Amino acid sequence: MSVRVLLLLMVFHAPSALAAEADPLQSVMWEYHHKGLLNSEPYVFDERVKVQVPPFAEDSRQVPVHIDARALGDEVVRIEAWADPNPIPRIFTFTPGEQVVPLVAIRIRVEQATPIRAAVLTRDGVWHIGSAKVDAAGGGCTAPSVVRAQPGWEDRLGEVIGGRFARGDFSRLRLQVSHPMDNGLVGGIPEFFLNQAELRDADGQVLAELELYPAVAENPSLSLEVKGAQDTRLWLRDNNGNEFEAAL
């Protein structure tokens, strides 16, 4: 082995050995969000937290994000999701109860190429971080509203289309809500977005809580999974106090 190759190998090996907990995506924003969103609490980068995004955003206003922490099983307490450099980084906070699977699929807006993070808090107080990167021409956060350009959108506000799909022992719930999800960054239109959702059982008991932030795309698309085949209802509220409900 030549000296040059040896040197090269050393250069490549040294950092990975030194920094086991270094951000695998090397985002300059990691420490900032660790402090701001995770309150500087203990964390590990954990490949069991699967974040799936397309390699590039064909439409920066509707980027699909699929977060799956099933490998952490019943230890999951809460999931925080965000896009590192977005003007509005936060995507959602998800608190699944015992009957709900730690899995969320949702579509978001991105302003530029970005890491997408899912931080999964387990019962022992540790955050397990999963990441993925999506390339983007960008501008999704500041693009004019598609919903508001459609005549009569106000009449459709809060309409929900949805379905329930068997997935082995689970049921996947998919739905899409008509809502402009104004993020306050476009054309002087103030923030107007769905910020709260609850999945409830037939008796109104809360099965899971979901807080949403305006990084979520217009007409939000959402997939969740529940154990068994019980009837569920989704309750939604926006920051103007409008409430909507759907049966799944």
Add this chain to the structure above:
Amino acid sequence: MRLLLLMFAFCLTLPAHAELRYTLQPRQIADDVWLLEGSTDNFDKANGGNIVNTGFIVTAAGVVVIDSGPSRRYGEAMRAAIASVTDRPVIKLLLTHHHPDHVLGNQAFADVPIAALAGTTELLREQGNAMAENMYRLVGDWMRGTEVVLPSETLAPGTLEIGGRSLRLLALRGHTGADLAILDERSGVLFAGDILFYQRALTTPNSPGLDVWLEDLDTLEALPWKRLVAGHGPVADDAAPFVQMRDYLGWLDGLLRDAASGGADMNEVIQSPIPERFAGISLTRYELIRSVSHLYPRYEAMALQRVDE
């Protein structure tokens, strides 16, 4: 110091040495019918967006050009390529549809009528600037000086008699909503525009629906063509491009339909296996990712019902 100056001089002259130049080699595919064949790759800074097929027909009255390539520089190179095989003047440019790789070279044809379907002009008016911007991002300096020029003439379907030749014009919709195909009746060469992709995955950003596209294929295949020029991919003398298009469109339609009725999320759909028989088609995974973004929401909407109360 001398070395430093030399290096400085070298840096200054570098751009001139690195002059970006399209190599356009006109190939005769029938009497007086010529093709400029692009690659089946994606846009990048190495190819300057020369991934498209353009062509021209030399008539008694002058040259009719079909599509003008991705950039002003391409359009200029195309004019030079045309002049290398005929002394006749260019008299008309026909644009098959509004996509940037087919139209943005039209600045080089500003001295002749630029003709397109009305829908193409409308789409170019709406989307031209954004598409041009995206092209600058994808291929960089090749685009220098390129600006959107809107067509100056509106085409209607029917027969265009020009310089003793009959060109049958078909107004189709499957690829963008306004797609022109041109059959040169004398030679039987069919310029199908992007209704046909061959050995290159089709693109769907403006498609009104894969069912519409499939109908267009029937319309085109029924014409008395002898030679097929796809918008992207090699020339064919048999129906192979039609067979491949139907197979691929049918697969894509079925994939999206089954995924939606099974409750799949977009990220699951883009990872779907691509059948082995499409292995010879370039960019299938890349275009599947794009098509899921363009088309999957419609399939989802069909698979979901109103559930609000």
